[in-house]
Amino acid sequence: MKNWIDELKRVLTPKQVLTELADRHSYSFDASFGEYLPEAVVQVKNKYEVASVLKAANEFHFPVYPRGKGTCLSGGPLPVHGGVVLDLSQWPEQIKVRPEDLTVVVSPSALPANINQAAEEYGLMYAPDPSSAHVATIGGNLAENSGGPRGLKYGVTKDFVLGLEIVTPEGEITWTGGKTIKNVTGFDLTKLIVGSEGTLAVITEATLKLLPKPPAVQTMMVSFKDVRSAGEAVSKTLTSGILPSKMEFMDQACIRAVENFQPAGLPIDAEAILIIELDGHPEGIAAELEIVEKIMIDLGASETIVPGNPEEAARIWHARKQVSPAIAQIKPTKVSEDATVPRSKIPDMMESLQAIKEKYKVEIFVFGHAGDGNLHPNILCDKRDQEEMARVESAVEEIMLAAIKLGGTLSGEHGIGTLKAPFMEAAIGKVGLDMMKRMKESWDPNNILNPGKIFPGQVQRLVLRNE
Amino acid sequence: MSDLQALRKQVNYDKTFDCVQCGYCLPVCPTYETMKRETHSPRGRIHLVKMAGEGKITIADLKEPIEKCLGCMACTTICPTNVQYGRILEGAKEAIEQQEVKSGFQRKTEQFLFDRVFPSSRWMGTLGNAAWLYQKSGMRKLAQVTYLTSASPLNVSRFEKAVPDQPGPLERSLRKHRIRPDYKLRMTVAFFTGCVMDGVFFDTNQNTIELLRLSGAEVVVPRQQTCCGALHSHAGKSATAEELAVRNMEAFDLEEIDYIVNNAGGCGAKMTEYPHLFERGTYWHERAEDFSEKVRDISEVLVELNGLEFTEPIERTITYQPSCHMTHVQRVSEPPLLLLNQVRGLKLRPLKRPDFCCGSAGIYNLVNYDESMKILDVKMDDVKEKRPDAVITTNPGCLIQMRVGIERTGLEKKMEAMHLVDLLMEAGPVPK
Numbered sequence: 002m003k004n005w006i007d008e009l010k011r012v013l014t015p016k017q018v019l020t021e022l023a024d025r026h027s028y029s030f031d032a033s034f035g036e037y038l039p040e041a042v043v044q045v046k047n048k049y050e051v052a053s054v055l056k057a058a059n060e061f062h063f064p065v066y067p068r069g070k071g072t073c074l075s076g077g078p079l080p081v082h083g084g085v086v087l088d089l090s091q092w093p094e095q096i097k098v099r100p101e102d103l104t105v106v107v108s109p110s111a112l113p114a115n116i117n118q119a120a121e122e123y124g125l126m127y128a129p130d131p132s133s134a135h136v137a138t139i140g141g142n143l144a145e146n147s148g149g150p151r152g153l154k155y156g157v158t159k160d161f162v163l164g165l166e167i168v169t170p171e172g173e174i175t176w177t178g179g180k181t182i183k184n185v186t187g188f189d190l191t192k193l194i195v196g197s198e199g200t201l202a203v204i205t206e207a208t209l210k211l212l213p214k215p216p217a218v219q220t221m222m223v224s225f226k227d228v229r230s231a232g233e234a235v236s237k238t239l240t241s242g243i244l245p246s247k248m249e250f251m252d253q254a255c256i257r258a259v260e261n262f263q264p265a266g267l268p269i270d271a272e273a274i275l276i277i278e279l280d281g282h283p284e285g286i287a288a289e290l291e292i293v294e295k296i297m298i299d300l301g302a303s304e305t306i307v308p309g310n311p312e313e314a315a316r317i318w319h320a321r322k323q324v325s326p327a328i329a330q331i332k333p334t335k336v337s338e339d340a341t342v343p344r345s346k347i348p349d350m351m352e353s354l355q356a357i358k359e360k361y362k363v364e365i366f367v368f369g370h371a372g373d374g375n376l377h378p379n380i381l382c383d384k385r386d387q388e389e390m391a392r393v394e395s396a397v398e399e400i401m402l403a404a405i406k407l408g409g410t411l412s413g414e415h416g417i418g419t420l421k422a423p424f425m426e427a428a429i430g431k432v433g434l435d436m437m438k439r440m441k442e443s444w445d446p447n448n449i450l451n452p453g454k455i456f457p458g459q460v461q462r463l464v465l466r467n468e
Numbered sequence: 469m470s471d472l473q474a475l476r477k478q479v480n481y482d483k484t485f486d487c488v489q490c491g492y493c494l495p496v497c498p499t500y501e502t503m504k505r506e507t508h509s510p511r512g513r514i515h516l517v518k519m520a521g522e523g524k525i526t527i528a529d530l531k532e533p534i535e536k537c538l539g540c541m542a543c544t545t546i547c548p549t550n551v552q553y554g555r556i557l558e559g560a561k562e563a564i565e566q567q568e569v570k571s572g573f574q575r576k577t578e579q580f581l582f583d584r585v586f587p588s589s590r591w592m593g594t595l596g597n598a599a600w601l602y603q604k605s606g607m608r609k610l611a612q613v614t615y616l617t618s619a620s621p622l623n624v625s626r627f628e629k630a631v632p633d634q635p636g637p638l639e640r641s642l643r644k645h646r647i648r649p650d651y652k653l654r655m656t657v658a659f660f661t662g663c664v665m666d667g668v669f670f671d672t673n674q675n676t677i678e679l680l681r682l683s684g685a686e687v688v689v690p691r692q693q694t695c696c697g698a699l700h701s702h703a704g705k706s707a708t709a710e711e712l713a714v715r716n717m718e719a720f721d722l723e724e725i726d727y728i729v730n731n732a733g734g735c736g737a738k739m740t741e742y743p744h745l746f747e748r749g750t751y752w753h754e755r756a757e758d759f760s761e762k763v764r765d766i767s768e769v770l771v772e773l774n775g776l777e778f779t780e781p782i783e784r785t786i787t788y789q790p791s792c793h794m795t796h797v798q799r800v801s802e803p804p805l806l807l808l809n810q811v812r813g814l815k816l817r818p819l820k821r822p823d824f825c826c827g828s829a830g831i832y833n834l835v836n837y838d839e840s841m842k843i844l845d846v847k848m849d850d851v852k853e854k855r856p857d858a859v860i861t862t863n864p865g866c867l868i869q870m871r872v873g874i875e876r877t878g879l880e881k882k883m884e885a886m887h888l889v890d891l892l893m894e895a896g897p898v899p900k
Contacts, residue, residue: 023507024507026529088505329548
């Protein structure tokens with residue numbers, strides 16, 4: 002029988018197929034949990050190579066795990082059943098802006114930050130802004146349907162995709178959608194592929210929508226003495242006829258962690274702060290700013306700060322960006338959750354989190370995109386401490402169930418991957434899960450693409466311990 | 469202690485847990501960019517060290533990824549969680565060095581270079597003198613034409629043209645060991661000569677002393693000083709590095725001086741890290757802390773003294789290639805720019821990616837020639853776009869490498885590489 006690694010070296014070139022132990026281990030992880038050793042790493046640079054790999058995979062029955070830069074927080078690219086990691090990050094970056102169509106055509110390896118930068122040259126913008134936009138690939142963003150702070154006003158990755166070129170799990174090259182804003186020709190396969198976490202197709206090109214870049218932005222920072230008022234301030238603002246581009250939330254634990262790590266002048270006595278950004282025409286945002294400020298004060302804000310220049314505003318946003326590194330100093334392992342609830346339920350979710358924190362004696366820090374109900378409760382722990390990790394597992398499980406109970410969902414923007422698969426049935430129901438499984442089976446009869454993700458396997462509960 | 473536990477201690481296994489694998493280091497890593505795989509990225513290397521600490525891979529598996537790291541430390545500046553990559557890297561190098569069976573030739577060459585040449589100012593002086601004889605006698609031309617030097621090991625021949633004209637032995641031996649300023653005495657500093665700087669860039673060292681003197685500093689040049697040990701540390705020879713550090717600490721009388729001044733970004737970085745070489749709480753650790761607190765780059769001291777006026781305008785377009793170790797380890801980046809801004813007529817065109825390493829990295833360009841040249845080519849593309857007539861650097865390795873780069877791109881008639889100090893001397897410095 003032919004060896005499948007030899008077959009890959011034959012259909013590609015030998016140097017595109019990495020089999021050294023050090024190389025394999027270097028693609029065994031992402032930014033989430035666990036490590037799984039692939040048997041080979043294959044670096045592809047065009048759609049024909051992707052098609053060849055998938056054809057070989059169907060012939061020899063080995064799993065294929067597409068991977069961008071491996072910044073995933075839910076285990077998307079982890080080769081849980083071995084096989085091949087399909088590295089798309091070395092594909093030559095292509096970003097072709099079509100200003101007259103307000104679209105851009107990109108290769109899967111393009112960085113979202115570079116796409117936005119290219120658009121800005123024409124006075125346009127690519128709105129989705131996940132914090133890893135300068136590292137991650139658009140391919141990974143599409144597969145995981147990434148969000149970011151600006152999701153509040155502009156939507157997430159899926160809202161910006163007009164068409165895709167894909168390779169099917171059986172190795173056929175085809176396309177979905179098109180280049181037009183309106184398109185009702187058959188099933189919307191584009192939306193199905195986006196967010197399917199690499200289980201239904203390998204994306205080899207995407208046509209994305211661009212928007213005019215707002216001419217001005219205005220930041221404000223508001224402190225609150227209690228979390229509930231901060232939550233109410235979010236709802237009140239959003240029903241006042243104003244849609245800010247960002248509404249970010251930090252709890253007291255996060256504020257203090259940032260001040261200990263890199264003092265930024267945040268109010269350490271505040272129970273919560275909101276950082277708000279308005280965008281639009283300067284006259285428009287000046288008027289909106291007054292309204293928002295009044296709402297904040299009416300709801301009992303203890304302090305509102307309106308930076309007078311871009312540098313001061315940048316300092317506030319820098320402090321927000323420091324939350325992740327600052328809390329990572331506290332303990333080595335960070336379990337980053339992104340359970341999302343309807344916006345009106347943020348205060349209830351905050352109360353649930355507080356109760357869970359006390360019940361399991363775990364350190365929970367909460368920050369995130371309050372405007373769209375997408376909170377990031379982060380549990381800081383040490384994965385070498387088995388007893389602590391068991392408590393963390395229980396706490397995470399309860400966070401998921403709390404979000405579902407409040408009418409929310411498991412993941413706002415990180416994806417299901419390996420970590421949240423055990424909760425799928427609770428989140429979408431038996432029938433819903435079965436429909437998804439049937440779709441997967443018909444798209445990918447040999448279960449080649451990213452097996453072991455999204456759908457729960459034998460293990461029906463969250464596992465963060467690997468020894 | 470079991471073997472694995474000992475290895476974990478050696479490679480700083482515990483520190484690998486500080487990495488949250490976010491990948492923010494990928495866009496700034498030169499070898500990830502040119503070698504195009506995660507194996508040659510900081511995140512990949514940290515993970516591999518962790519795997520070695522868990523016995524999942526061997527030290528032999530670790531060798532290639534670790535040895536191909538430049539050690540430029542650009543990743544440590546960008547890292548959001550402050551992973552101590554330098555400690556992990558040097559621990560891994562030490563483990564490789566200990567377990568490795570090298571070929572007889574490689575071992576002998578390395579032994580000679582590390583145990584005899586770099587620590588010995590006499591040897592470096594002799595090398596400088598040999599280089600002088602070689603240049604003056606016309607041997608250089610002959611050797612270049614006949615490719616005589618290309619037979620020497622470690623690709624030395626490729627760098628030979630980048631070495632400047634050498635002063636004669638007499639000039640070297642006449643250097644004073646205590647130099648006093650003409651007017652007011654504002655501080656006393658000790659000058660750390662550095663072995664490559666003093667052996668190959670003797671004139672730059674003399675210029676450094678002169679700039680300090682003109683700024684009102686008394687300069688002492690301790691005779692017993694030796695190599696800083698950076699190259700030894702980078703090669704995993706921590707025992708020799710420790711020895712050299714001790715000798716230097718003994719050579720400098722801290723009571724007498726305000727600063728220990730150097731003009732080589734790499735040496736300065738190593739000396740600020742001397743405390744890492746010794747166990748916390750020991751006598752030498754404490755002494756190393758006192759020592760490293762006084763280490764300063766020449767540019768920092770000149771800015772602090774603020775005692776010079778530059779009288780000669782220099783009508784040139786330049787670009788500035790900072791030393792990685794100065795930026796990412798010493799965390800000094802503003803002072804050289806402040807000084808360049810004081811020179812009238814000078815037009816500074818900043819590089820697009822100044823923090824991208826030039827590929828010199830100690831002796832990386834000698835032992836990993838091909839990889840180093842790929843990185844240098846990326847750097848030169850950036851340089852060419854700025855069309856400067858000089859590239860200014862602050863470290864001997866970068867200086868030689870930039871000269872090689874200029875030659876590789878065939879620009880030697882249009883562009884030169886210079887140490888910051890030499891440019892400042894051309895600008896007619898006088899005491900304020």
